[in-house]
Amino acid sequence: MKFGQFDSICAENALIVCPLLGQGNGLGLQPTCYARNLEVVKTGVLIFQPAALFIRIVTIFMCGIMIFHISSKYTAVGRKEMVTFFYLFLLDTILSMLLVSNIIPMAWQGYHYFVAIDFGLVVACFWCLMLNGFISFQFMEDGTRLSVWGVRLSSLVIGLFSAFVAIATFESVAGFHRGNPVLLWVMMYVFTGVCLVVYIVSQILLVFKTMRDRWPLGDITFGVVFFAMGQIITIGISNTICRGSKHYLDGTFFGACSVLLAVMFVYKYWDSITKEDLEFSVGGKQNVWEHQQPQHGYSHGGY
Template identity: 50%
Template sequence: MQFGSFDDICRTAALVVCPLLGTDQGIEPTCYSRNVEIANNLIFQPSTCFVHIVALIMTVIMIIHIRGKYTAVGRKEIVMFFYMYFVIELLAIFLDSGIIPTASDVYPWFTAVYTGLVAATYCCILINGFVGFQFAEDGTPLSLWLLRLSCLAVFGASFFVAIGTFKGFAGLSFTKPIALYIVYLIWPAICVVVYVVLQLVLVIRTLDDRWPIGDIVFGVAFFAVAQVVLFAFSVSICDAVKHYIDGLFFFTVCMLLAVMMVYKYWDSITKEDLEFSVGSKAAVWEVKDPLLGAMDEDDNFSYHGAPAPSLYHNYPPNNNHY
Protein backbone atom coordinates (compact mmCIF):
# COMPACT_ATOMS: atom_id res chain seq x y z
CA MET A 1 0.00 0.00 0.00
CA GLN A 2 1.61 3.26 -1.16
CA PHE A 3 1.33 6.31 1.09
CA GLY A 4 -1.05 8.88 -0.36
CA SER A 5 -2.55 6.50 -2.88
CA PHE A 6 -6.05 5.01 -2.78
CA ASP A 7 -5.45 2.65 -5.70
CA ASP A 8 -4.79 -0.52 -3.70
CA ILE A 9 -7.26 0.46 -0.98
CA CYS A 10 -10.14 1.07 -3.38
CA ARG A 11 -9.49 -2.15 -5.28
CA THR A 12 -9.96 -3.95 -1.96
CA ALA A 13 -12.66 -1.92 -0.20
CA ALA A 14 -15.72 -0.20 -1.64
CA LEU A 15 -15.26 3.16 0.11
CA VAL A 16 -17.59 6.03 -0.71
CA VAL A 17 -14.66 8.14 -1.96
CA CYS A 18 -13.42 5.53 -4.44
CA PRO A 19 -15.75 6.42 -7.37
CA LEU A 20 -14.26 9.94 -7.28
CA LEU A 21 -10.55 9.07 -7.20
CA GLY A 22 -7.87 7.71 -9.49
CA THR A 23 -9.48 8.35 -12.87
CA ASP A 24 -12.53 10.08 -14.28
CA GLN A 25 -14.41 6.81 -13.80
CA GLY A 26 -13.12 6.24 -10.28
CA ILE A 27 -11.58 3.06 -8.92
CA GLU A 28 -13.71 -0.07 -8.95
CA PRO A 29 -13.22 -2.70 -6.22
CA THR A 30 -12.11 -6.17 -7.25
CA CYS A 31 -15.07 -7.74 -5.47
CA TYR A 32 -18.09 -6.10 -3.91
CA SER A 33 -21.42 -7.11 -2.43
CA ARG A 34 -24.11 -7.91 -4.98
CA ASN A 35 -27.03 -5.52 -5.31
CA VAL A 36 -30.77 -6.12 -5.02
CA GLU A 37 -33.65 -4.63 -6.96
CA ILE A 38 -36.46 -2.96 -5.01
CA ALA A 39 -39.29 -1.23 -6.89
CA ASN A 40 -37.20 -1.10 -10.08
CA ASN A 41 -34.34 0.54 -8.16
CA LEU A 42 -30.97 -1.09 -7.61
CA ILE A 43 -29.82 -1.01 -3.99
CA PHE A 44 -26.10 -1.57 -3.47
CA GLN A 45 -24.60 -3.05 -0.30
CA PRO A 46 -28.00 -4.17 1.11
CA SER A 47 -26.51 -6.04 4.08
CA THR A 48 -24.33 -3.07 4.99
CA CYS A 49 -27.31 -0.73 4.76
CA PHE A 50 -29.17 -2.98 7.19
CA VAL A 51 -26.29 -2.59 9.66
CA HIS A 52 -26.44 1.19 9.17
CA ILE A 53 -30.12 1.12 10.15
CA VAL A 54 -29.31 -0.98 13.24
CA ALA A 55 -26.56 1.52 14.08
CA LEU A 56 -29.06 4.38 13.90
CA ILE A 57 -31.39 2.59 16.31
CA MET A 58 -28.60 1.73 18.74
CA THR A 59 -27.28 5.28 18.62
CA VAL A 60 -30.69 6.69 19.54
CA ILE A 61 -30.83 4.31 22.52
CA MET A 62 -27.36 5.34 23.68
CA ILE A 63 -28.19 9.03 23.31
CA ILE A 64 -31.33 8.60 25.41
CA HIS A 65 -29.35 6.84 28.14
CA ILE A 66 -26.63 9.50 28.12
CA ARG A 67 -29.14 12.33 28.31
CA GLY A 68 -30.79 10.51 31.21
CA LYS A 69 -27.64 10.76 33.34
CA TYR A 70 -28.35 14.37 34.22
CA THR A 71 -25.40 14.97 36.54
CA ALA A 72 -22.74 12.73 34.96
CA VAL A 73 -19.39 14.28 34.10
CA GLY A 74 -18.91 15.09 30.42
CA ARG A 75 -22.51 14.25 29.48
CA LYS A 76 -22.94 17.16 27.06
CA GLU A 77 -19.54 16.62 25.48
CA ILE A 78 -19.86 12.89 24.84
CA VAL A 79 -23.42 13.10 23.54
CA MET A 80 -22.18 15.33 20.72
CA PHE A 81 -19.99 12.46 19.54
CA PHE A 82 -23.04 10.21 19.24
CA TYR A 83 -25.07 12.88 17.45
CA MET A 84 -22.32 13.14 14.84
CA TYR A 85 -22.04 9.38 14.52
CA PHE A 86 -25.80 9.24 13.91
CA VAL A 87 -25.51 11.72 11.02
CA ILE A 88 -22.58 9.78 9.55
CA GLU A 89 -24.56 6.54 9.56
CA LEU A 90 -27.55 8.30 8.01
CA LEU A 91 -25.40 9.70 5.19
CA ALA A 92 -23.73 6.32 4.70
CA ILE A 93 -27.08 4.73 3.90
CA PHE A 94 -27.58 7.08 0.95
CA LEU A 95 -23.98 6.82 -0.28
CA ASP A 96 -23.37 3.09 0.16
CA SER A 97 -26.74 2.03 -1.22
CA GLY A 98 -26.55 4.09 -4.41
CA ILE A 99 -29.69 6.06 -3.53
CA ILE A 100 -27.47 8.99 -4.46
CA PRO A 101 -25.89 7.63 -7.68
CA THR A 102 -22.14 7.97 -8.06
CA ALA A 103 -22.70 9.62 -11.44
CA SER A 104 -24.89 12.31 -9.87
CA ASP A 105 -23.59 15.88 -9.70
CA VAL A 106 -24.38 16.04 -5.99
CA TYR A 107 -22.52 12.82 -5.08
CA PRO A 108 -19.12 14.58 -4.67
CA TRP A 109 -20.69 17.18 -2.38
CA PHE A 110 -22.42 14.62 -0.19
CA THR A 111 -19.22 12.59 -0.05
CA ALA A 112 -17.26 15.69 0.94
CA VAL A 113 -19.76 16.34 3.74
CA TYR A 114 -19.42 12.72 4.81
CA THR A 115 -15.63 12.99 4.81
CA GLY A 116 -15.74 16.20 6.83
CA LEU A 117 -18.12 14.66 9.37
CA VAL A 118 -15.91 11.59 9.80
CA ALA A 119 -12.87 13.78 10.50
CA ALA A 120 -14.88 16.04 12.84
CA THR A 121 -16.27 13.05 14.75
CA TYR A 122 -12.78 11.74 15.41
CA CYS A 123 -11.83 15.24 16.55
CA CYS A 124 -14.82 15.14 18.91
CA ILE A 125 -13.75 11.88 20.53
CA LEU A 126 -10.19 13.21 20.77
CA ILE A 127 -11.29 16.30 22.72
CA ASN A 128 -13.59 14.16 24.86
CA GLY A 129 -10.45 12.35 25.93
CA PHE A 130 -9.33 15.52 27.74
CA VAL A 131 -12.67 16.18 29.48
CA GLY A 132 -11.91 13.86 32.40
CA PHE A 133 -8.77 15.82 33.23
CA GLN A 134 -10.91 18.91 33.89
CA PHE A 135 -8.72 21.38 31.99
CA ALA A 136 -12.03 23.18 31.52
CA GLU A 137 -15.06 22.46 33.68
CA ASP A 138 -17.30 20.07 31.79
CA GLY A 139 -20.66 21.35 30.63
CA THR A 140 -19.59 24.99 30.78
CA PRO A 141 -19.73 27.30 27.75
CA LEU A 142 -15.91 27.25 27.58
CA SER A 143 -15.78 23.46 27.35
CA LEU A 144 -18.71 23.13 24.94
CA TRP A 145 -17.68 25.92 22.58
CA LEU A 146 -14.10 24.69 22.51
CA LEU A 147 -15.44 21.32 21.40
CA ARG A 148 -17.89 22.77 18.87
CA LEU A 149 -15.46 25.21 17.29
CA SER A 150 -12.71 22.58 17.06
CA CYS A 151 -15.03 20.11 15.36
CA LEU A 152 -16.33 22.84 13.05
CA ALA A 153 -12.78 23.82 12.08
CA VAL A 154 -11.83 20.20 11.35
CA PHE A 155 -15.05 19.68 9.41
CA GLY A 156 -14.42 22.80 7.29
CA ALA A 157 -10.82 21.87 6.52
CA SER A 158 -11.68 18.27 5.70
CA PHE A 159 -14.66 19.26 3.56
CA PHE A 160 -12.46 21.67 1.58
CA VAL A 161 -9.75 19.03 1.08
CA ALA A 162 -12.31 16.47 -0.04
CA ILE A 163 -14.24 18.64 -2.51
CA GLY A 164 -11.00 20.16 -3.78
CA THR A 165 -9.66 16.67 -4.44
CA PHE A 166 -12.85 15.48 -6.16
CA LYS A 167 -13.18 18.61 -8.32
CA GLY A 168 -9.47 19.16 -8.89
CA PHE A 169 -8.96 22.73 -7.67
CA ALA A 170 -6.80 24.58 -5.11
CA GLY A 171 -3.79 22.50 -6.10
CA LEU A 172 -5.56 19.25 -5.21
CA SER A 173 -6.10 16.37 -7.60
CA PHE A 174 -8.10 13.14 -7.63
CA THR A 175 -5.11 11.43 -9.26
CA LYS A 176 -2.82 12.27 -6.30
CA PRO A 177 -5.11 12.53 -3.24
CA ILE A 178 -2.38 12.80 -0.61
CA ALA A 179 -4.21 15.41 1.47
CA LEU A 180 -7.41 13.35 1.41
CA TYR A 181 -5.39 10.27 2.40
CA ILE A 182 -4.17 12.08 5.51
CA VAL A 183 -7.63 13.39 6.41
CA TYR A 184 -9.49 10.15 5.70
CA LEU A 185 -7.05 7.54 7.01
CA ILE A 186 -4.19 9.02 9.06
CA TRP A 187 -6.12 11.57 11.12
CA PRO A 188 -8.63 9.01 12.53
CA ALA A 189 -5.81 6.69 13.58
CA ILE A 190 -4.05 9.54 15.42
CA CYS A 191 -7.23 10.53 17.25
CA VAL A 192 -7.93 6.97 18.36
CA VAL A 193 -4.40 6.44 19.67
CA VAL A 194 -4.40 9.70 21.63
CA TYR A 195 -7.86 9.04 23.06
CA VAL A 196 -6.94 5.54 24.20
CA VAL A 197 -3.71 6.70 25.85
CA LEU A 198 -5.51 9.51 27.66
CA GLN A 199 -8.22 7.18 28.97
CA LEU A 200 -5.69 4.61 30.18
CA VAL A 201 -3.87 7.37 32.08
CA LEU A 202 -7.18 8.60 33.49
CA VAL A 203 -8.25 5.16 34.73
CA ILE A 204 -4.86 4.22 36.19
CA ARG A 205 -4.24 7.54 37.94
CA THR A 206 -7.69 8.53 39.19
CA LEU A 207 -9.86 5.41 39.54
CA ASP A 208 -9.64 2.55 41.99
CA ASP A 209 -11.64 0.32 39.66
CA ARG A 210 -9.68 -1.21 36.78
CA TRP A 211 -12.65 -2.81 35.00
CA PRO A 212 -13.08 0.15 32.59
CA ILE A 213 -9.75 -0.85 31.03
CA GLY A 214 -11.57 -3.89 29.67
CA ASP A 215 -14.01 -1.62 27.85
CA ILE A 216 -11.09 0.27 26.34
CA VAL A 217 -9.38 -2.94 25.23
CA PHE A 218 -12.55 -4.29 23.61
CA GLY A 219 -13.17 -0.96 21.87
CA VAL A 220 -9.64 -0.88 20.45
CA ALA A 221 -9.94 -4.52 19.39
CA PHE A 222 -13.17 -3.88 17.49
CA PHE A 223 -11.65 -0.81 15.82
CA ALA A 224 -8.51 -2.72 14.80
CA VAL A 225 -10.48 -5.71 13.49
CA ALA A 226 -12.64 -3.34 11.44
CA GLN A 227 -9.59 -1.90 9.68
CA VAL A 228 -7.92 -5.26 9.09
CA VAL A 229 -11.07 -6.90 7.71
CA LEU A 230 -11.80 -3.98 5.39
CA PHE A 231 -8.32 -3.34 4.03
CA ALA A 232 -6.83 -6.83 4.11
CA PHE A 233 -9.55 -9.45 3.81
CA SER A 234 -12.45 -7.78 2.05
CA VAL A 235 -11.84 -9.48 -1.31
CA SER A 236 -11.25 -12.87 0.31
CA ILE A 237 -14.50 -12.61 2.26
CA CYS A 238 -16.41 -11.46 -0.79
CA ASP A 239 -15.16 -14.36 -2.92
CA ALA A 240 -15.76 -16.90 -0.14
CA VAL A 241 -19.43 -15.99 0.30
CA LYS A 242 -20.10 -15.54 -3.43
CA HIS A 243 -20.54 -11.73 -3.31
CA TYR A 244 -23.38 -11.76 -0.77
CA ILE A 245 -21.36 -9.61 1.62
CA ASP A 246 -17.90 -8.07 1.63
CA GLY A 247 -15.48 -6.52 4.09
CA LEU A 248 -17.52 -3.33 4.31
CA PHE A 249 -20.28 -5.24 6.10
CA PHE A 250 -17.96 -6.50 8.84
CA PHE A 251 -16.24 -3.10 9.00
CA THR A 252 -19.56 -1.40 9.72
CA VAL A 253 -20.49 -4.00 12.34
CA CYS A 254 -17.14 -3.71 14.13
CA MET A 255 -17.24 0.09 14.07
CA LEU A 256 -20.71 0.00 15.62
CA LEU A 257 -19.39 -2.29 18.35
CA ALA A 258 -16.42 0.05 18.90
CA VAL A 259 -18.77 3.02 19.30
CA MET A 260 -20.90 1.00 21.72
CA MET A 261 -17.78 0.31 23.78
CA VAL A 262 -17.09 4.05 23.90
CA TYR A 263 -20.54 4.44 25.46
CA LYS A 264 -19.99 1.47 27.80
CA TYR A 265 -16.65 2.88 28.94
CA TRP A 266 -18.04 6.36 29.57
CA ASP A 267 -21.01 4.93 31.43
CA SER A 268 -18.75 2.79 33.63
CA ILE A 269 -16.51 5.67 34.76
CA THR A 270 -19.22 8.26 35.39
CA LYS A 271 -21.50 8.33 38.39
CA GLU A 272 -24.73 10.17 38.82
CA ASP A 273 -25.83 12.11 41.88
CA LEU A 274 -29.20 10.49 42.54
CA GLU A 275 -30.25 13.44 44.68
CA PHE A 276 -30.98 15.22 41.41
CA SER A 277 -32.16 12.25 39.35
CA VAL A 278 -35.68 12.10 38.01
CA GLY A 279 -37.88 9.55 36.36
CA SER A 280 -37.91 5.85 37.04
CA LYS A 281 -34.80 5.88 39.23
CA ALA A 282 -36.63 7.79 41.96
CA ALA A 283 -38.73 4.74 42.80
CA VAL A 284 -35.60 2.74 43.62
CA TRP A 285 -34.76 5.10 46.48
CA GLU A 286 -38.31 5.56 47.77
CA VAL A 287 -38.57 5.01 51.56
CA LYS A 288 -41.69 3.20 52.69
CA ASP A 289 -43.83 4.59 55.49
CA PRO A 290 -42.83 2.63 58.62
CA LEU A 291 -46.40 2.94 59.97
CA LEU A 292 -47.42 0.43 57.32
CA GLY A 293 -45.12 -2.18 58.82
CA ALA A 294 -45.89 -4.50 61.66
CA MET A 295 -44.20 -4.25 65.07
CA ASP A 296 -42.05 -7.27 65.83
CA GLU A 297 -41.07 -8.66 69.20
CA ASP A 298 -38.18 -6.21 69.67
CA ASP A 299 -40.33 -3.21 68.82
CA ASN A 300 -38.66 -2.92 65.40
CA PHE A 301 -40.70 -2.15 62.32
CA SER A 302 -40.61 -4.81 59.63
CA TYR A 303 -41.95 -5.41 56.14
CA HIS A 304 -43.36 -8.90 55.87
CA GLY A 305 -40.87 -10.13 58.41
CA ALA A 306 -37.82 -8.19 57.06
CA PRO A 307 -36.19 -5.34 59.02
CA ALA A 308 -37.19 -1.88 57.90
CA PRO A 309 -34.58 -0.16 55.73
CA SER A 310 -32.70 2.83 57.04
CA LEU A 311 -33.60 6.19 55.58
CA TYR A 312 -30.09 6.60 54.14
CA HIS A 313 -29.44 2.99 53.21
CA ASN A 314 -27.37 2.80 50.05
CA TYR A 315 -27.62 6.55 49.58
CA PRO A 316 -24.66 7.53 47.44
CA PRO A 317 -22.26 10.36 48.35
CA ASN A 318 -22.97 13.73 46.81
CA ASN A 319 -20.15 13.22 44.39
CA ASN A 320 -20.03 13.97 40.71
CA HIS A 321 -16.48 13.10 39.81
CA TYR A 322 -14.73 10.17 38.23
Protein backbone atom coordinates in the same frame (compact mmCIF):
# COMPACT_ATOMS: atom_id res chain seq x y z
CA MET B 1 -0.93 0.25 1.53
CA LYS B 2 1.11 2.99 -0.10
CA PHE B 3 1.38 6.33 1.68
CA GLY B 4 -0.96 8.90 0.18
CA GLN B 5 -2.61 6.51 -2.27
CA PHE B 6 -6.03 4.83 -2.21
CA ASP B 7 -5.39 2.43 -5.11
CA SER B 8 -4.73 -0.71 -3.06
CA ILE B 9 -7.39 0.22 -0.48
CA CYS B 10 -10.09 0.81 -3.09
CA ALA B 11 -9.10 -2.36 -4.95
CA GLU B 12 -9.89 -4.26 -1.73
CA ASN B 13 -13.08 -2.51 -0.64
CA ALA B 14 -15.57 0.00 -2.05
CA LEU B 15 -15.04 2.98 0.24
CA ILE B 16 -17.37 5.92 -0.32
CA VAL B 17 -14.54 8.13 -1.64
CA CYS B 18 -13.20 5.55 -4.11
CA PRO B 19 -15.48 6.28 -7.13
CA LEU B 20 -14.36 9.93 -7.01
CA LEU B 21 -10.61 9.24 -7.05
CA GLY B 22 -8.21 8.07 -9.74
CA GLN B 23 -6.74 9.51 -12.90
CA GLY B 24 -10.00 10.83 -14.33
CA ASN B 25 -11.16 7.91 -16.48
CA GLY B 26 -14.73 8.47 -15.30
CA LEU B 27 -14.93 5.19 -13.39
CA GLY B 28 -12.92 6.09 -10.33
CA LEU B 29 -11.22 3.40 -8.26
CA GLN B 30 -13.17 0.14 -8.27
CA PRO B 31 -12.92 -2.89 -5.95
CA THR B 32 -11.91 -6.26 -7.34
CA CYS B 33 -14.93 -7.93 -5.74
CA TYR B 34 -18.07 -6.38 -4.27
CA ALA B 35 -21.39 -7.50 -2.82
CA ARG B 36 -24.41 -8.14 -5.03
CA ASN B 37 -26.92 -5.37 -5.61
CA LEU B 38 -30.60 -5.73 -4.73
CA GLU B 39 -33.27 -4.65 -7.20
CA VAL B 40 -36.44 -3.24 -5.66
CA VAL B 41 -39.36 -5.18 -7.13
CA LYS B 42 -41.19 -3.47 -10.04
CA THR B 43 -39.26 -0.21 -9.66
CA GLY B 44 -35.98 -0.93 -11.38
CA VAL B 45 -34.16 0.76 -8.49
CA LEU B 46 -30.89 -0.87 -7.47
CA ILE B 47 -29.88 -0.92 -3.81
CA PHE B 48 -26.13 -1.34 -3.34
CA GLN B 49 -24.72 -3.16 -0.33
CA PRO B 50 -28.08 -4.34 1.12
CA ALA B 51 -26.40 -6.07 4.08
CA ALA B 52 -24.41 -2.94 4.93
CA LEU B 53 -27.63 -0.92 4.59
CA PHE B 54 -29.29 -3.17 7.15
CA ILE B 55 -26.47 -2.88 9.70
CA ARG B 56 -26.47 0.91 9.34
CA ILE B 57 -30.20 0.96 10.11
CA VAL B 58 -29.40 -1.06 13.24
CA THR B 59 -26.60 1.42 14.02
CA ILE B 60 -29.00 4.37 13.79
CA PHE B 61 -31.37 2.62 16.21
CA MET B 62 -28.59 1.77 18.68
CA CYS B 63 -27.13 5.26 18.43
CA GLY B 64 -30.51 6.73 19.33
CA ILE B 65 -30.64 4.54 22.44
CA MET B 66 -27.13 5.58 23.50
CA ILE B 67 -27.90 9.27 22.97
CA PHE B 68 -31.04 8.90 25.09
CA HIS B 69 -29.15 7.25 27.96
CA ILE B 70 -26.32 9.78 27.86
CA SER B 71 -28.81 12.67 27.86
CA SER B 72 -30.62 11.06 30.81
CA LYS B 73 -27.52 11.16 33.03
CA TYR B 74 -28.21 14.76 33.93
CA THR B 75 -25.34 15.27 36.39
CA ALA B 76 -22.70 13.06 34.74
CA VAL B 77 -19.41 14.75 33.92
CA GLY B 78 -18.92 15.47 30.22
CA ARG B 79 -22.50 14.56 29.28
CA LYS B 80 -23.05 17.38 26.78
CA GLU B 81 -19.61 16.97 25.23
CA MET B 82 -19.99 13.22 24.83
CA VAL B 83 -23.45 13.45 23.32
CA THR B 84 -21.97 15.77 20.66
CA PHE B 85 -19.75 12.89 19.53
CA PHE B 86 -22.73 10.56 19.24
CA TYR B 87 -24.75 13.11 17.28
CA LEU B 88 -21.87 13.44 14.82
CA PHE B 89 -21.64 9.67 14.57
CA LEU B 90 -25.40 9.46 13.99
CA LEU B 91 -25.28 12.04 11.19
CA ASP B 92 -22.35 10.25 9.58
CA THR B 93 -24.16 6.90 9.77
CA ILE B 94 -27.30 8.30 8.14
CA LEU B 95 -25.38 10.00 5.33
CA SER B 96 -23.06 7.06 4.67
CA MET B 97 -26.11 4.76 4.56
CA LEU B 98 -27.63 6.91 1.82
CA LEU B 99 -24.37 7.01 -0.13
CA VAL B 100 -23.35 3.36 0.18
CA SER B 101 -26.80 2.05 -0.75
CA ASN B 102 -27.14 4.27 -3.87
CA ILE B 103 -30.18 6.02 -2.42
CA ILE B 104 -28.12 9.09 -3.28
CA PRO B 105 -27.03 7.88 -6.74
CA MET B 106 -23.45 8.20 -7.96
CA ALA B 107 -24.69 9.56 -11.29
CA TRP B 108 -26.22 12.61 -9.59
CA GLN B 109 -24.22 15.81 -10.05
CA GLY B 110 -24.31 16.65 -6.33
CA TYR B 111 -23.08 13.23 -5.22
CA HIS B 112 -19.51 14.33 -4.57
CA TYR B 113 -20.67 17.14 -2.27
CA PHE B 114 -22.44 14.63 -0.03
CA VAL B 115 -19.35 12.41 -0.04
CA ALA B 116 -17.27 15.42 1.04
CA ILE B 117 -19.73 16.17 3.88
CA ASP B 118 -19.58 12.54 4.97
CA PHE B 119 -15.78 12.68 4.96
CA GLY B 120 -15.90 15.83 7.09
CA LEU B 121 -18.23 14.12 9.57
CA VAL B 122 -15.88 11.15 9.90
CA VAL B 123 -12.88 13.33 10.69
CA ALA B 124 -14.94 15.51 13.04
CA CYS B 125 -16.04 12.37 14.95
CA PHE B 126 -12.45 11.42 15.73
CA TRP B 127 -11.57 14.99 16.71
CA CYS B 128 -14.60 15.23 19.00
CA LEU B 129 -13.76 11.89 20.63
CA MET B 130 -10.22 13.07 21.35
CA LEU B 131 -11.52 16.28 22.95
CA ASN B 132 -13.82 14.22 25.14
CA GLY B 133 -10.74 12.43 26.37
CA PHE B 134 -9.32 15.77 27.53
CA ILE B 135 -12.63 16.72 29.16
CA SER B 136 -12.16 13.67 31.41
CA PHE B 137 -9.20 15.38 33.08
CA GLN B 138 -11.26 18.48 33.90
CA PHE B 139 -8.82 20.94 32.35
CA MET B 140 -11.89 23.14 32.15
CA GLU B 141 -15.28 22.87 33.81
CA ASP B 142 -17.43 20.47 31.80
CA GLY B 143 -20.89 21.57 30.72
CA THR B 144 -19.93 25.25 30.57
CA ARG B 145 -20.32 27.31 27.41
CA LEU B 146 -16.56 27.34 26.93
CA SER B 147 -16.32 23.57 27.13
CA VAL B 148 -19.45 22.63 25.18
CA TRP B 149 -19.12 25.21 22.43
CA GLY B 150 -15.37 24.71 22.28
CA VAL B 151 -15.99 21.07 21.39
CA ARG B 152 -18.83 21.87 18.99
CA LEU B 153 -17.19 24.75 17.14
CA SER B 154 -13.76 23.14 16.84
CA SER B 155 -15.42 19.95 15.52
CA LEU B 156 -17.31 22.09 13.01
CA VAL B 157 -14.11 23.79 11.86
CA ILE B 158 -12.27 20.48 11.49
CA GLY B 159 -15.24 18.99 9.66
CA LEU B 160 -15.52 21.92 7.25
CA PHE B 161 -11.78 21.89 6.53
CA SER B 162 -11.88 18.14 5.87
CA ALA B 163 -14.90 18.54 3.59
CA PHE B 164 -13.05 21.28 1.68
CA VAL B 165 -10.02 19.00 1.23
CA ALA B 166 -12.32 16.28 -0.06
CA ILE B 167 -14.26 18.42 -2.53
CA ALA B 168 -11.09 20.13 -3.77
CA THR B 169 -9.52 16.69 -4.34
CA PHE B 170 -12.58 15.35 -6.17
CA GLU B 171 -12.74 18.47 -8.37
CA SER B 172 -8.94 18.72 -8.80
CA VAL B 173 -8.87 22.40 -7.81
CA ALA B 174 -6.80 24.63 -5.49
CA GLY B 175 -3.67 22.55 -6.02
CA PHE B 176 -5.36 19.23 -5.24
CA HIS B 177 -5.78 16.37 -7.68
CA ARG B 178 -7.98 13.28 -7.56
CA GLY B 179 -5.13 11.21 -8.96
CA ASN B 180 -2.83 12.19 -6.09
CA PRO B 181 -5.03 12.52 -2.96
CA VAL B 182 -2.21 12.76 -0.41
CA LEU B 183 -3.82 15.25 1.99
CA LEU B 184 -7.15 13.40 1.81
CA TRP B 185 -5.31 10.18 2.73
CA VAL B 186 -3.45 11.91 5.55
CA MET B 187 -6.68 13.31 7.00
CA MET B 188 -8.43 9.96 6.70
CA TYR B 189 -5.73 7.74 8.18
CA VAL B 190 -2.97 9.76 9.88
CA PHE B 191 -4.97 12.57 11.49
CA THR B 192 -7.83 10.35 12.64
CA GLY B 193 -5.34 7.74 13.81
CA VAL B 194 -3.51 10.29 15.96
CA CYS B 195 -6.82 11.47 17.46
CA LEU B 196 -7.77 7.90 18.29
CA VAL B 197 -4.40 7.04 19.86
CA VAL B 198 -4.46 10.22 21.97
CA TYR B 199 -7.96 9.37 23.22
CA ILE B 200 -7.03 5.78 24.09
CA VAL B 201 -3.80 6.71 25.88
CA SER B 202 -5.49 9.52 27.80
CA GLN B 203 -8.25 7.20 29.02
CA ILE B 204 -5.80 4.52 30.10
CA LEU B 205 -3.92 7.15 32.12
CA LEU B 206 -7.21 8.37 33.55
CA VAL B 207 -8.19 4.91 34.76
CA PHE B 208 -4.80 4.24 36.36
CA LYS B 209 -4.56 7.66 38.02
CA THR B 210 -8.08 8.23 39.30
CA MET B 211 -9.99 4.92 39.45
CA ARG B 212 -9.90 2.21 42.10
CA ASP B 213 -11.26 -0.38 39.68
CA ARG B 214 -9.54 -1.42 36.49
CA TRP B 215 -12.60 -2.90 34.79
CA PRO B 216 -13.06 0.10 32.46
CA LEU B 217 -9.81 -0.97 30.79
CA GLY B 218 -11.74 -3.96 29.48
CA ASP B 219 -14.16 -1.65 27.68
CA ILE B 220 -11.23 0.24 26.13
CA THR B 221 -9.60 -3.03 25.06
CA PHE B 222 -12.73 -4.44 23.45
CA GLY B 223 -13.38 -1.14 21.68
CA VAL B 224 -9.86 -1.09 20.24
CA VAL B 225 -10.05 -4.76 19.21
CA PHE B 226 -13.36 -4.31 17.38
CA PHE B 227 -12.19 -1.14 15.64
CA ALA B 228 -8.93 -2.81 14.57
CA MET B 229 -10.85 -5.83 13.31
CA GLY B 230 -13.02 -3.53 11.21
CA GLN B 231 -9.96 -1.90 9.62
CA ILE B 232 -8.30 -5.25 8.93
CA ILE B 233 -11.45 -6.66 7.34
CA THR B 234 -12.18 -3.53 5.31
CA ILE B 235 -8.67 -2.92 4.03
CA GLY B 236 -7.12 -6.38 4.18
CA ILE B 237 -9.52 -9.26 3.51
CA SER B 238 -12.67 -7.79 1.98
CA ASN B 239 -12.09 -9.50 -1.38
CA THR B 240 -11.48 -12.83 0.34
CA ILE B 241 -14.81 -12.54 2.18
CA CYS B 242 -16.54 -11.44 -1.03
CA ARG B 243 -15.31 -14.41 -3.05
CA GLY B 244 -15.93 -16.83 -0.20
CA SER B 245 -19.55 -15.67 0.21
CA LYS B 246 -20.15 -15.70 -3.58
CA HIS B 247 -20.68 -11.93 -3.65
CA TYR B 248 -23.42 -11.91 -1.02
CA LEU B 249 -21.23 -10.09 1.51
CA ASP B 250 -17.98 -8.16 1.53
CA GLY B 251 -15.86 -6.23 4.01
CA THR B 252 -18.23 -3.25 4.05
CA PHE B 253 -20.80 -5.20 6.08
CA PHE B 254 -18.34 -6.56 8.63
CA GLY B 255 -16.53 -3.22 8.83
CA ALA B 256 -19.81 -1.48 9.68
CA CYS B 257 -20.53 -4.12 12.34
CA SER B 258 -17.10 -3.61 13.90
CA VAL B 259 -17.47 0.17 13.99
CA LEU B 260 -20.87 -0.17 15.68
CA LEU B 261 -19.42 -2.46 18.35
CA ALA B 262 -16.43 -0.14 18.88
CA VAL B 263 -18.70 2.87 19.38
CA MET B 264 -20.92 0.88 21.74
CA PHE B 265 -17.84 0.21 23.89
CA VAL B 266 -17.01 3.93 23.81
CA TYR B 267 -20.44 4.48 25.33
CA LYS B 268 -20.04 1.60 27.79
CA TYR B 269 -16.66 2.93 28.90
CA TRP B 270 -17.99 6.46 29.40
CA ASP B 271 -21.00 5.11 31.29
CA SER B 272 -18.76 3.00 33.53
CA ILE B 273 -16.52 5.89 34.63
CA THR B 274 -19.21 8.51 35.16
CA LYS B 275 -21.06 8.74 38.45
CA GLU B 276 -24.43 10.45 38.66
CA ASP B 277 -25.54 12.34 41.74
CA LEU B 278 -29.00 10.87 42.30
CA GLU B 279 -29.96 13.75 44.60
CA PHE B 280 -30.05 16.06 41.58
CA SER B 281 -30.85 13.64 38.75
CA VAL B 282 -34.14 12.52 37.29
CA GLY B 283 -34.71 8.84 36.74
CA GLY B 284 -31.01 8.05 36.54
CA LYS B 285 -29.15 5.05 37.90
CA GLN B 286 -26.15 5.33 40.17
CA ASN B 287 -23.00 4.10 38.61
CA VAL B 288 -21.02 1.37 40.32
CA TRP B 289 -17.67 3.01 39.67
CA GLU B 290 -16.37 5.36 42.35
CA HIS B 291 -13.76 8.08 42.11
CA GLN B 292 -10.54 7.43 43.96
CA GLN B 293 -9.95 10.27 46.41
CA PRO B 294 -6.76 12.15 45.53
CA GLN B 295 -4.23 12.60 48.29
CA HIS B 296 -3.97 16.35 47.66
CA GLY B 297 -7.33 17.15 49.19
CA TYR B 298 -9.37 18.00 46.09
CA SER B 299 -11.67 16.06 43.84
CA HIS B 300 -14.35 16.53 41.26
CA GLY B 301 -17.22 14.06 41.20
CA GLY B 302 -17.80 12.10 38.04
CA TYR B 303 -14.41 10.68 37.12
